[in-house]
Structures are given as structure tokens and as C-alpha cells.
Amino acid sequence: MLVRAKARARVVSCLAAAALVVALAACSSTDDAGGDNQVLRFAPQLFPVSLDVQQYPAEEAVQTTVQQALETLTVMKDGQPAPKLATKWESPDASTWVFHLREGVTFSDGKPFTAKDVKGSVERLIGLKGSLNPLLASITAVDATDDHTVTFHTSAPLGTLPSTLSLVFIGQGDKVGTDAYWQKPIGTGPFAIDSFNPDEKVVLSRNEGYWGDKAKVARLEILDMPEIAARITALDNNEVDVLTAIPPDQVAEVQGTDGASYGTGPSFNYYFIWFNQNNKPFDNLKVRQALLYALDIKSVVAGLFGDLGTVAQSPITQSVFGSTQLTPYAYDPDKAKQLLTEAGYPGGISVSMQWPLEGGPNIRAMAQAFISQWAKAGIKVEPLEKERATWLKDFGALKWDLNLQTNTTGTGDADFTLNRLYTCAAKRMGYCNKDLDAILAQARASLDQNERKTLYAQADKILWDDAVGIFPVDLKNNYVIRSNVKGFEMPVNGRPDFSTVSLG
Structure with missing residues (x-):
């Protein structure tokens, strides 16, 4: 949906935001009319903490930036893997995948792209044992069979490998293991990274040797503007061309920006609240259910998100392959109190929630x-809002009772979320259900998409009934662009490809 903006005057109350914008304005201009001189400026909600996308494979800000310069073997289209650096693939037996690479591809420094780059990149990612490791754990070896063929060997059938590889960015195989490489990683994509200044901006330039369609603009600047007030002011002053993730309470503001257009679209993003089942009282199903029945989620979602959110009906959003429609828990505070009493907490409970x-x-x-x-309902919850670095540390160390956050299904395939977060081996929150593990293993092994969809529906139901968490809202993507921005599209994964964008 695209809504044309209307002119409207605005009084800006944030002097600090204005000062920041003025400073940035001195550094960037799009006055040049020709494509060879055009500069596209993007101010995301979050700025990348690093360009090492293998260290931060689930950080949207890092992925969005790096994907302009580095590419993957596959990309997801309509929920299915499609060719990118790989042109085709097959599974000759239950423990082997063979990927055939695109020929004639070079990195932006002119070095040829070969199977050794894939091997080095995948092996480094697996070795880091990061958040994508559950999706890759069954890979036992990666062979560069020849310059344009890569063979993956697995310990178990891995039908999800083509979709998972849409998140594995390929760098130069002989350099990806060094920290220096990731300060300014070299890729095969439509842009080349020129500089990365933390807390300021990332500058990318068009890769003139790109194997595909060349980027429309000569330069892309990704700017760090932490405050929404600064981003909107920059948009007003024509000092930023693209904004994304506009908060619901700021939508009317950007819709009133002269010379700009606002749009929305489906998303893989959602909120969840997890229970730490390692600790009492959340090791008790009735307590977890009590917290669900105590919430009027429908009214909260309507009041806070409007048309940018819908009440969740599954542990993954309805845009994800493998999602199903389940009945949300009803608002019933009396039942919540009853469940607490049955669980042995007639006087209620006292816990904390971090975000x-x-x-x-x-x-x-x-x-x-x-x-x-x-x-x-007799449930006392201490609020713990934390700086992101502290929150991440405590989250990983399981130093929390309740954890509230956004999340996304990066590939658009249920396996990405369900197998990564909810198996016994994941050890994310003390949850373990052997029946769920068996269903997810069967779904991961299958090459039959209809079978996989049926199995994921069963998995969704188990998670829902086990009350592993509270899933209040599925979010929509939104964005605003200056009226001279042409060719911009907001994908469901929320990570735009800026190579298709031009300035009219």
C-alpha cells in the first residue's frame, strides 16, 4: 500500500535533532542530477555495530548494510530459494548437496569468485558457532569440487540447506578469517564498501565490474541517526532520501512531509515474550498460561500499533512458510488467578521482565x-529496560525471568525460527519437548514442501499449547521515501536492495 503524502507545516521541538541534521547536511548532497553523481542517503532505525555479518548473522542492520556488497548463493523469493551466486543445486543422496556456481563473477577488487570462497566463508561461519549454527550443525564437510562446484556433506538429511544459504554471505575465502577483512569487506555485489565509521556512516560506491545489473546510483550512504526526531527532521530538510521502521506514533508525522511518500508491506518481524523455564515459577505450565490469560492483547495491539500490527496467531508470522492460524489465548484475569492458585501461588508471583x-x-x-x-491478576512484574549491549549479555547468560524483544524469521522459512530457537539442543530458555524435536527433524529432512508445511503446523501447535512464550503481535514493514526516489521496494524481510534505486 502506498499513500501519497500531503504538505503540512511542522514545528520541530528537538534542537539536538536539528543540530545533528545540520551537521550531516554539510557532508552529503544529491544535487547532481546524473546517475554517475547521484548519492542515495538512507537512515535506518538501527546502525550496524560491525560489518562482520558472520559474527552478527541475525542483526538486521548488519545484514542490510553488508548485503549491498556481499552476496549469497541463494535468495528467497515467494518463500522458496532462488539462484544468486549459485545457478542450480541438487541433492544426489540423503547426505549430499551439490551447488553449481555462477561463472564470470569477480569480487569488486577484480579477484575471481570460486568455490574456495564459498568453502572458506561457510567453514568460518560454522566455526564461530553463532546464532545460525543450529541451521548448519549437520554439515560435516564443504568441498570445493572444482572452481564452480561446491559439495556439502551432512550427517543427516538437510532439505532446508538451500534456504539457509540465503543468509550465508560469501567473502574472499582466504581472508574471511581475519578481523581486518571485516573492517571493509570485499564482495561480489552491486556496491563496494568504501568506509565504515562507527556511530557516523557507511559509504558504498557502485561496483563497476558487477556481474549483474549495475547499481543505479553512484554512491550509497547509510547514516547513523539514533533518534527518530533527527531522522524525520532530515527527511523534512531533504537531507535523507529513505527512512524505514517508522514508529506507529510517528506515522502521521511522516505522512505530512512535503515531497515524500509513505508505504507499508508484510513482514517477518514480530514481538515475543519468553519465559525462562530454567527457574521457578516458569517451569510450571499453569503459571505460563496464567500470564497469557491475564493479558488483553487485542486492545493493546490495537491501541499501540493500529494498522501496523495484527494479533499473532502463531509463534511465527503469517508471512512465513510453515505458519498456521491458531486461536489466541482469551483475556480472562479470573482464570489467570485460578491457574496461579492451582500452581501453588495463591498470593500471586513477583518476577521481572527485561527488554x-x-x-x-x-x-x-x-x-x-x-x-x-x-x-x-496478582502478577507483579519489575520493569528492566536495558542498554542493548547489557541486554544482549544478560539474554545470552539467561539472567532474566521474562524477556521481551522483536524477532524475525530471516529466511522466511519456519525452520529458521523453530529449529534454531525451540529444540532441546537450542537451550534458549530451558524448554525441551522431544515430540517437537522429532517433528522438526522430519521437516528439516524433507524435500516435499507440502509435507514440511503440515509438519510445521504441528510444531506451531505444540509451542502454542506449551506456552513457551507470549506472541502478542505480528508487525508490518513501513517506510517513507522522497518523491524523487524511484525503484525502491520494501521486501518482506525488511532489508532493501538499494542497487535498483535511482533519483529522479
Whole structure:
């Protein structure tokens, strides 16, 4: 949906934001009319903490930046893997995948792209044992069979490998293991990274030797503007061309920006609240259910998100392959109290909930609304809003009772979320269900998409009934662009490809 903006005057109350914009304005201009001189300026909600996309494979800001310069073997289209650096692939037996690479591809420094680059990149990613490791753990070896053929060997059938590889960015195989390489990684994509200044900007230039369609603009600048007020002011002053992830309470503001257009679209993003089942009282199903029945999620979602959110009906959004439609828990505070009593807590419980500062649209307001509703059912929840670095550290160390955050299904395939987060081996929150593990293993092994979809529906139902978490809202993507921006598309994964964008 695209809504044409209307002219409207605005009084800007944030002097700090204005000062920041003025400073940035001195550094960037799009006055040049020709494509050879055009500069496209993007101010995301979050700025990349690093360009090492293998160290931060689930960080959207890192992925969005790096994907302009580095590419993957496959890309997801309509929920299915499609060719990118690989042109075709096959599974000759249950423990082997063979990928055939695109020929004539070079890195932006002129070095030829070969199977050794794939081997080095995948092996380094697996060795890091990061957040994607559960998706790649069954890979036992990666062989560069010849310059344009890569063979993956697995310990078990891995039908999801082609979709998982849409998240594995390929760098130069002999350099990906060094920290220096990731300061300014060299890739095969439509842009080349010129510079990365933390807390300021990333500058990329068109890769003139790109194997595909050349980028429309000569330069892309990704700017760090942490405050939404600064980003909107920059948009007003024609100092930024593209904004994404506009908070619901700021939508009317950007819709009133003269010379700009606002749009929305489906998303893989959603909110969840996890229970740490390693600790009491959340090792008790009835307690977890009580927290669900104590919430009027429908009213909170309507009040805080409007048309940018819908009440979730599954542990993954409806845009994801393998999602199903389940019945949300009803709002019933009396039942919540009854369940607490049955669980041995007639006087209620006292716990805490953490979430990251600026962790998503209206995250604080949603936390406060839920805490207020829980209190009415005898559930006292201490709010713990934390700086992102502290939150991440505590999250990984399981130093929390309740954890609120946004999440996304990076590949658009249910396996990415369900197998990565909810198996016994994942050890994310003390949850383990052997029946779920068996279903997910069967789905991962299958090459039959209809069978996989049926199995994921079963898995969704188990997670829902086990009350592993509270899934309040599926989010929509949104964006605003200056009226001279042409060719911009917001994909479901929320990571735009800026090579198709031009300035009219």
C-alpha cells in the first residue's frame, strides 16, 4: 500500500535533532542530477555495530548494510530459494548437496569468485558457532569440487540447506578469517564498501565490474541517526532520501512531509515474550498460561500499533512458510488467578521482565501496558529496560525471568525460527519437548514442501499449547521515501536492495 503524502507545516521541538541534521547536511548532497553523481542517503532505525555479518548473522542492520556488497548463493523469493551466486543445486543422496556456481563473477577488487570462497566463508561461519549454527550443525564437510562446484556433506538429511544459504554471505575465502577483512569487506555485489565509521556512516560506491545489473546510483550512504526526531527532521530538510521502521506514533508525522511518500508491506518481524523455564515459577505450565490469560492483547495491539500490527496467531508470522492460524489465548484475569492458585501461588508471583532500549516500535509502552494488566491478576512484574549491549549479555547468560524483544524469521522459512530457537539442543530458555524435536527433524529432512508445511503446523501447535512464550503481535514493514526516489521496494524481510534505486 502506498499513500501519497500531503504538505503540512511542522514545528520541530528537538534542537539536538536539528543540530545533528545540520551537521550531516554539510557532508552529503544529491544535487547532481546524473546517475554517475547521484548519492542515495538512507537512515535506518538501527546502525550496524560491525560489518562482520558472520559474527552478527541475525542483526538486521548488519545484514542490510553488508548485503549491498556481499552476496549469497541463494535468495528467497515467494518463500522458496532462488539462484544468486549459485545457478542450480541438487541433492544426489540423503547426505549430499551439490551447488553449481555462477561463472564470470569477480569480487569488486577484480579477484575471481570460486568455490574456495564459498568453502572458506561457510567453514568460518560454522566455526564461530553463532546464532545460525543450529541451521548448519549437520554439515560435516564443504568441498570445493572444482572452481564452480561446491559439495556439502551432512550427517543427516538437510532439505532446508538451500534456504539457509540465503543468509550465508560469501567473502574472499582466504581472508574471511581475519578481523581486518571485516573492517571493509570485499564482495561480489552491486556496491563496494568504501568506509565504515562507527556511530557516523557507511559509504558504498557502485561496483563497476558487477556481474549483474549495475547499481543505479553512484554512491550509497547509510547514516547513523539514533533518534527518530533527527531522522524525520532530515527527511523534512531533504537531507535523507529513505527512512524505514517508522514508529506507529510517528506515522502521521511522516505522512505530512512535503515531497515524500509513505508505504507499508508484510513482514517477518514480530514481538515475543519468553519465559525462562530454567527457574521457578516458569517451569510450571499453569503459571505460563496464567500470564497469557491475564493479558488483553487485542486492545493493546490495537491501541499501540493500529494498522501496523495484527494479533499473532502463531509463534511465527503469517508471512512465513510453515505458519498456521491458531486461536489466541482469551483475556480472562479470573482464570489467570485460578491457574496461579492451582500452581501453588495463591498470593500471586513477583518476577521481572527485561527488554532492550529502543528495541522496537512502542516496546516500552507495550511493556508498561502488559505490566499494568498483569498486576490486576496478582502478577507483579519489575520493569528492566536495558542498554542493548547489557541486554544482549544478560539474554545470552539467561539472567532474566521474562524477556521481551522483536524477532524475525530471516529466511522466511519456519525452520529458521523453530529449529534454531525451540529444540532441546537450542537451550534458549530451558524448554525441551522431544515430540517437537522429532517433528522438526522430519521437516528439516524433507524435500516435499507440502509435507514440511503440515509438519510445521504441528510444531506451531505444540509451542502454542506449551506456552513457551507470549506472541502478542505480528508487525508490518513501513517506510517513507522522497518523491524523487524511484525503484525502491520494501521486501518482506525488511532489508532493501538499494542497487535498483535511482533519483529522479
